[in-house]
Amino acid sequence: MHHLYRAYGLTIASELQLPELLPADPDHGAPDVTVTCERIPPQGLAGGTQISPFAWVNGNAFWLRVPNVSRFLVTDASRIVVDPEPGIDEASVRVFMLGSVLGALLFQRGFLLLHGNAIEVDGKCLVCLGPSGTGKSTLAAAFIRRGYRVLADDVVPVDAHCAAVPGFPRLKLWQDSADQLEFGTDGLTRIRPKLQKFNVPVPGRFCDDALPVRWVYILDNDNKDSIRIDPIVGMDRFQPLRANTYRRHFMEGLSLRPEHLKQCGELAGRVHLARVTRPRSGFDIDGLVDRLLADTREAG
Amino acid sequence: MGGIFWLASYPKSGNTWFRSFLSNYMSDSDEPVDINQISVGKIASHRLWIDNVIGFDTADLTQDEITSLRPVVYRWKHMEGDVSYHKIHDAYTYTREGRPLVDDVATVGALYIIRNPLDVALSYANHRGTDIDQAIAFMGDPEHALSRSVNALSQQLLQYMGTWSFHVRSWTEAPGLNVRIIRYEDMHTDPENTFAKAVEFLGLQSDPARLERAIRFSSFDIMAAQEQQTGFRERPARAERFFRKGKAGDWQDTLTNTQVARVVADHREIMTRFGYLDASGQPV
Numbered sequence: 001m002h003h004l005y006r007a008y009g010l011t012i013a014s015e016l017q018l019p020e021l022l023p024a025d026p027d028h029g030a031p032d033v034t035v036t037c038e039r040i041p042p043q044g045l046a047g048g049t050q051i052s053p054f055a056w057v058n059g060n061a062f063w064l065r066v067p068n069v070s071r072f073l074v075t076d077a078s079r080i081v082v083d084p085e086p087g088i089d090e091a092s093v094r095v096f097m098l099g100s101v102l103g104a105l106l107f108q109r110g111f112l113l114l115h116g117n118a119i120e121v122d123g124k125c126l127v128c129l130g131p132s133g134t135g136k137s138t139l140a141a142a143f144i145r146r147g148y149r150v151l152a153d154d155v156v157p158v159d160a161h162c163a164a165v166p167g168f169p170r171l172k173l174w175q176d177s178a179d180q181l182e183f184g185t186d187g188l189t190r191i192r193p194k195l196q197k198f199n200v201p202v203p204g205r206f207c208d209d210a211l212p213v214r215w216v217y218i219l220d221n222d223n224k225d226s227i228r229i230d231p232i233v234g235m236d237r238f239q240p241l242r243a244n245t246y247r248r249h250f251m252e253g254l255s256l257r258p259e260h261l262k263q264c265g266e267l268a269g270r271v272h273l274a275r276v277t278r279p280r281s282g283f284d285i286d287g288l289v290d291r292l293l294a295d296t297r298e299a300g
Numbered sequence: 301m302g303g304i305f306w307l308a309s310y311p312k313s314g315n316t317w318f319r320s321f322l323s324n325y326m327s328d329s330d331e332p333v334d335i336n337q338i339s340v341g342k343i344a345s346h347r348l349w350i351d352n353v354i355g356f357d358t359a360d361l362t363q364d365e366i367t368s369l370r371p372v373v374y375r376w377k378h379m380e381g382d383v384s385y386h387k388i389h390d391a392y393t394y395t396r397e398g399r400p401l402v403d404d405v406a407t408v409g410a411l412y413i414i415r416n417p418l419d420v421a422l423s424y425a426n427h428r429g430t431d432i433d434q435a436i437a438f439m440g441d442p443e444h445a446l447s448r449s450v451n452a453l454s455q456q457l458l459q460y461m462g463t464w465s466f467h468v469r470s471w472t473e474a475p476g477l478n479v480r481i482i483r484y485e486d487m488h489t490d491p492e493n494t495f496a497k498a499v500e501f502l503g504l505q506s507d508p509a510r511l512e513r514a515i516r517f518s519s520f521d522i523m524a525a526q527e528q529q530t531g532f533r534e535r536p537a538r539a540e541r542f543f544r545k546g547k548a549g550d551w552q553d554t555l556t557n558t559q560v561a562r563v564v565a566d567h568r569e570i571m572t573r574f575g576y577l578d579a580s581g582q583p584v
Contacts, residue, residue: 052355053372066356067368100356131348132359133455176452194362196451223537249352280537 004031007168008106008157009210016082016090020098020170020199022208033078033105035097040071040083051253062104062254069093072101077108092192098168103155103246107254111157111165112263113246118151118164118213119143121296125164125211127156128276128292129244130219135278135285138177139219141200142285145181149207155246158263162270164213169206173198180285213271215296218244220277227278227288229295237268240275272299302381303408304374305502306344306388310439310467311446312423313415314484315387316534316542320523321495322385325504325514332517335526336533344388344402345447345457349373359453366457368395371403378406383503389446390459392470392477404476411498412471415484416576417464417567418551418560418583429538432559439464440566465570483574485548491515520546551583 002013005021011028012021014035024031040063044050048058056063062074070093073081080101084093106113116129117140130136140153152167159165175196178185188198218232218240232240241264245251251260274295278288307322309315316338323338333339342349350358350366353373358366377384392410393401400407417439425435438444446459461467472481480501486494495515499506516522524543527535535542551560560583564571571577578584 052353053376055355064355068365095360096356099360131455132351132357133347133453174452176449191360192362195360197359222531222533223535224531225537247355250355282537 002031002034004028007166008102008111009165010109016093016097018094018098020094020201021168022203022206033080035080035082038081038083040073040081042071049253051249055250055253057250057253057255060108062108062250064096064100064104066096069096072097074101074104074108077105080105089193091189095191099154100247100250104250104254106155106157107247107251107256110259111159112260112267113251114156114158114216114241115154115244115246116156116219117153118156118166118211120149120151120207120211121215121293123211124214125151126215126217126292126296127164127213128217128219129240131244134219134221135177136219137171137173138181138285139288141171141173141177141181141183142289144171144202144205145183146286146289149205150202151207151209151211158213158267159210162213162267163210165210166206166208169201169203171200171202173200213267215272215292215299216241216267216274217292217295218273218275220275221280222277223280224277225279227276227283227291229291230275230277232273232275237273238264240273241268272296274299302383303378304341304402304406305383305385305408306402306410307340307385307413308388308392308410308471309413310415310420310461310464311389312420312427314413314487315389317484317487317518317520317523317546318411318413318482318498319385319387320518321514322502324517325495325499325510328510328513332522332526334530335523336530341384341386343456344370344374344386344390345459347455347457350457353377358457363450363458364396367401368397368399370401370457371395371399371406374403374406378403383408385502388459389461391461391467392474393460400474407477408503409478409480409501410471410474411501412468412479412481413484413487414468414472414481414574416548416551416583417563417571418555418576419484419548420464421559421563422551422554423544426544427536427539427542429536432555436559436562436566439563442466463566465567468570468574481574488548 004024005012005018006024007021010032011024012033013031015037044056045058045063048056050056054065060076064072069088070084116127117136119126140150151164153171157165172191185198191197319338319340323333323340350373353376421435425432440463442462444461447454447456527543532542
């Protein structure tokens, strides 16, 4: 029995329930991606290249093991195989399946994948990038509370026309962020049973259309007291995009490096790019939203 | 033969000073290295380092799972084949599977920097933006850790340290670990010898002229002046300055008798062993 979903512009037929995703229309036709549960070689890909202690690539195949959770195999940009460890909960499998694994598939489909979130502002897309722990999801939640819609959180695929492609209507929020933004966590499911981090569905605040990326902000923080926005210009525009590519090492392992550099260059040529530095702690998240919105208006 | 040298210490024990020295020594330039560009390897608890290597997010893992993965990451780094130097504040501990957190295969050695806990208390209080009593309590807390929150995410992974005494013992008595101990106080009073021994231990070519210059370029005055001019990225927001006084023995003017007595009571054995208490048990 397959469940039909859509995400990133793809129809996904899955043996595994993926309640974070939107349901797809059953009359849509052949799915773009299938997700099945089958056995996967336990020790990587024979004849392939090991690109991490837990990941292998071989031609069009990508193999990933999350210890004590599951093994995953992504092939031909269209098939995902999941091989969960005995006794593991489905939520834990889904966290990695919807993150790194779907990410690898999107790489295989030729997207530039940015590590950040995508927000609709005046029919265009604002993207905030940064590593884990820089407050991307919290910022996305703050935009939602202000009435804005998100296209994606964590992984932002950018297509050949420099448009951000919508993912699915879900944020992952830590308890502290949820409290700060007054998103009650009663009744929400944890992303994994033992983590104080919640799946926050945002169906009414989801933008389901691909939108041209207009503004890209690199999130940073330091020990100063104020929020600063510094435009990034000239030759310096390329490196931050490359550095904030989602799972850059995977992409390089998948031999997509030249294509990736080209995509970063094209995007760098089209967007308003700036570094946003905010205080490491004790700052006003709404103030940050205001500053970003003001900067988008100024940049046009 | 590649591998990792750990630059290990309890916080506020001279680790940044040492890394500044090492960075100056390795760059061997005519100008002091910028304190914001200290080019020694990443801290062991750097979340992005771990995430980049494993290929999924530590943000989606439990603490035990992260701890189990860390030695795997260091071994992967070791397989790159070069020697690297990494700061670490974690105590020397083991995963649930009994494997050293820092991985015994990846580890070439550990330089452990120790500082009089009476001065650490003072400096740690400033660093954490707490009062001295709180810092002393942290140093005596068997559960003490950095970046501990389970309700939010930090760019640093949790670093379990335990008490100050436990931290010292964990590194200096770790079975099979190639460890060299240097005292912060000796970095002050006898820099030539202390840094020269460290350089030798870290497998670097010794060169007296280079050594002299690197010591000079990493002096407190130069680093404090740089912080004054440009700020220092590693300064916590709650601390006014990172490079505060940079001296040994400041506790004598600052700690109360009760505070001194408490630190001594908490850490007597280790303080005695490393010369911070005299034969009659008095702090020196």
